[in-house]
Amino acid sequence: MERxxxxxxxxxxxxxxxxxxxxxxxxxxxxxxDNEWSVLESIDLYLALLAFSETNxxxxxxxxxxxxxxxxxxxxxRVGLHLDEATADEVKSIxxxxxxxxxxFQKNLGEDDTxxxxxxAQLDGCTESYLKExxxxxxxxxxxxxxxxxxxxxxxxxxxxxxxxxxxGFNSRCLARNSAILEELVQLRHKKAQLMGYETHAAFITxxxxxxxxxxxxxxxxxxxxxxxxxxxxxLEALRALKQADGAPADxxxxxxxxxxxxxxxxxxxxxxxxEELKKYFPLEVVTEGLLGIYQELLGLKFESDSELAKSAxxxxxxxxxxxxxxxxxxxxxxxxxxxxxxxxxxxxACFGLQxxxxxxxxxxxxxxxxxxxxxxxxxxxxxxxxxxxxxTFFHEFGHVMHQLCSEAKLPxxxxxxxxxxxxxxxxxxxxxxxxxxxxxKRMSRHHETGAAIPE
Numbered sequence: 001m002e003r004x005x006x007x008x009x010x011x012x013x014x015x016x017x018x019x020x021x022x023x024x025x026x027x028x029x030x031x032x033x034d035n036e037w038s039v040l041e042s043i044d045l046y047l048a049l050l051a052f053s054e055t056n057x058x059x060x061x062x063x064x065x066x067x068x069x070x071x072x073x074x075x076x077x078r079v080g081l082h083l084d085e086a087t088a089d090e091v092k093s094i095x096x097x098x099x100x101x102x103x104x105f106q107k108n109l110g111e112d113d114t115x116x117x118x119x120x121a122q123l124d125g126c127t128e129s130y131l132k133e134x135x136x137x138x139x140x141x142x143x144x145x146x147x148x149x150x151x152x153x154x155x156x157x158x159x160x161x162x163x164x165x166x167x168x169g170f171n172s173r174c175l176a177r178n179s180a181i182l183e184e185l186v187q188l189r190h191k192k193a194q195l196m197g198y199e200t201h202a203a204f205i206t207x208x209x210x211x212x213x214x215x216x217x218x219x220x221x222x223x224x225x226x227x228x229x230x231x232x233x234x235x236l237e238a239l240r241a242l243k244q245a246d247g248a249p250a251d252x253x254x255x256x257x258x259x260x261x262x263x264x265x266x267x268x269x270x271x272x273x274x275x276e277e278l279k280k281y282f283p284l285e286v287v288t289e290g291l292l293g294i295y296q297e298l299l300g301l302k303f304e305s306d307s308e309l310a311k312s313a314x315x316x317x318x319x320x321x322x323x324x325x326x327x328x329x330x331x332x333x334x335x336x337x338x339x340x341x342x343x344x345x346x347x348x349x350a351c352f353g354l355q356x357x358x359x360x361x362x363x364x365x366x367x368x369x370x371x372x373x374x375x376x377x378x379x380x381x382x383x384x385x386x387x388x389x390x391x392x393t394f395f396h397e398f399g400h401v402m403h404q405l406c407s408e409a410k411l412p413x414x415x416x417x418x419x420x421x422x423x424x425x426x427x428x429x430x431x432x433x434x435x436x437x438x439x440x441x442k443r444m445s446r447h448h449e450t451g452a453a454i455p456e
Contacts, residue, residue: 043088046076064411071413074208080196087195094192098185105181108174110344115144116169118162125158127276129382145170146341147348148376154260155275158246167257209422238266275387281445281454284339284375284384287391290444292321294434295402302326309334315342323405333357333405336370340377340384349373349393351400356415357407367416369404371397383448391444392435399428 049072052058061069076082080091117140123131130152134141143149143166150170157163189201198204202214211217239254239262254262267273292303302324309320317340323332336354341347350372357367373394378384386394404416417424434440438456445454 043081046081049073049076064409064414068411068413078196078204078208083195091192091195094188094195098188098192101181101185101188105174105178105185106346108177108181109347112145112173113343114169114173115142116165117142122159122162123153123157125156126153127156129379129385130156133376133379145173147374148341151260154257155264157261160257163257163261164255171256208420210420211422238270239263242266242269278454279385279387280449281447281452282386282388282391283446283448284378284386286446286448287386287394287444288337290440291391291395291398294440294443295398296326298431299402299406300326301332301406302329306334310336314338317342331366333367333369335368335401335405338370338372339375341374345374346372347374349397351397351404351417353404353416353418356412356418357405357409358412358415359410360412367405367407369401369416371401373397385448388435392432395435396428396432399431402431403427 049069053069053073058069079095080088083091117136119140120131123141131141134143134149136142143153145166150166153166154163157166186201189204193199193201193204196204198207200214202217206212206214206217211220236254239258240248240252242262242265243252243254243258244250264275268275295301296303304322304324306320306322309322310318313320313336315338317338319337319339321335321337323334324330325332338345352370352372353367354370355365355368358365371394375386375390375394376384400417407414407416409415409418412418435444442453446452447454
């Protein structure tokens with residue numbers, strides 16, 4: 001820091017342009033630049049910003065602008081620009097490699113095409129609709145490790161060996177390649193943290209979280225674990241009782257491939273919940289209509305399908321919507337919905353911010369976001385039916401979409417879900433609770449055969 005401070009003092013006193021350092025010529029270019037990593041590589045910008053931070057204008061900044069200055073200085077330091085040149089170059093090289101490895105890790109998972117072939121007997125307990133979609137010409141059943149194949153099997157298949165094979169396969173996806181990536185990532189993250197002056201990678205990461213440091217996280221998890229231990233023991237005993245009823249010995253263990261199956265069994269026997277019957281009340285189209293209606297009322301918005309925008313989307317299945325304020329009819333933004341799985345697609349459910357809502361070069365830039373999910377596709381004779389868990393996931397991810405669109409931050413670095421990572425899930429986790437409200441459930445449900453709403 002002493003080296004940086006000395007240079008900053010020099011820049012403040014003798015910068016070549018002779019133009020005073022101000023928000024407009026010092027911070028605004030950083031705010032407008034969307035590719036923050038390329039900007040953060042510039043030692044000159046860091047030194048100029050450091051010099052600006054000592055000016056009267058900087059000290060009088062308020063609100064977002066004050067936070068922006070503090071955040072930018074912090075972010076410059078976190079890429080190593082306060083370090084000596086050799087160490088900074090090493091950190092930069094490590095950052096590049098970490099980014100490459102992260103992309104490669106996700107690419108490997110996305111492109112994984114592992115599949116298994118099972119007989120009908122090996123899939124005992126799975127529903128007819130599930131089997132029908134996966135039946136091959138030779139009478140066998142082909143299952144991949146994608147979520148729509150994996151999760152229903154782990155919850156329904158009565159054959160323990162089949163569940164074991166699938167669980168092992170699922171948790172061994174890209175094992176050789178991604179294990180090597182993880183090992184290298186761990187080493188690089190630790191090395192980077194120490195070069196930056198942190199004891200561990202955890203200390204480096206928690207510096208920018210709300211949690212208050214790695215020690216507090218460790219303490220919190222330890223305390224939480226102790227409080228949950230009695231509940232865990234009770235739950236495991238209940239699951240073991242169910243497994244024993246299936247013929248397992250008294251000292252049986254609940255293995256990783258048993259948990260989903262017996263948790264589902266416990267739910268159905270103890271709480272009389274039949275999830276397969278429940279699915280019949282949640283056709284995707286009905287859920288979508290109800291969900292969009294609820295969100296429009298909650299937030300005072302109006303959603304309109306935009307077929308022209310959808311034509312330019314990345315896949316023919318994608319829907320696009322225009323969002324306006326219900327009272328003023330002012331444009332709020334746009335969102336896409338990409339609902340079904342396909343080869344090479346991101347395997348989970350997520351919201352992606354495609355464009356932040358913010359002040360940009362003198363005018364307001366409207367936000368654009370996408371909900372990307374992997375809900376089952378309809379068949380020739382059955383609509384796409386969702387579990388209640390799917391409905392909850394949909395409501396959760398759409399909460400992120402609304403967080404992206406309804407943000408009123410002026411600066412892109414604070415727009416939408418660009419908040420502290422240990423807060424970013426909070427809005428969606430609160431909003432998803434609507435799927436447990438009877439009135440909301442009635443709006444999002446209709447039996448696909450009888451048209452009846454979900455019973456009380």
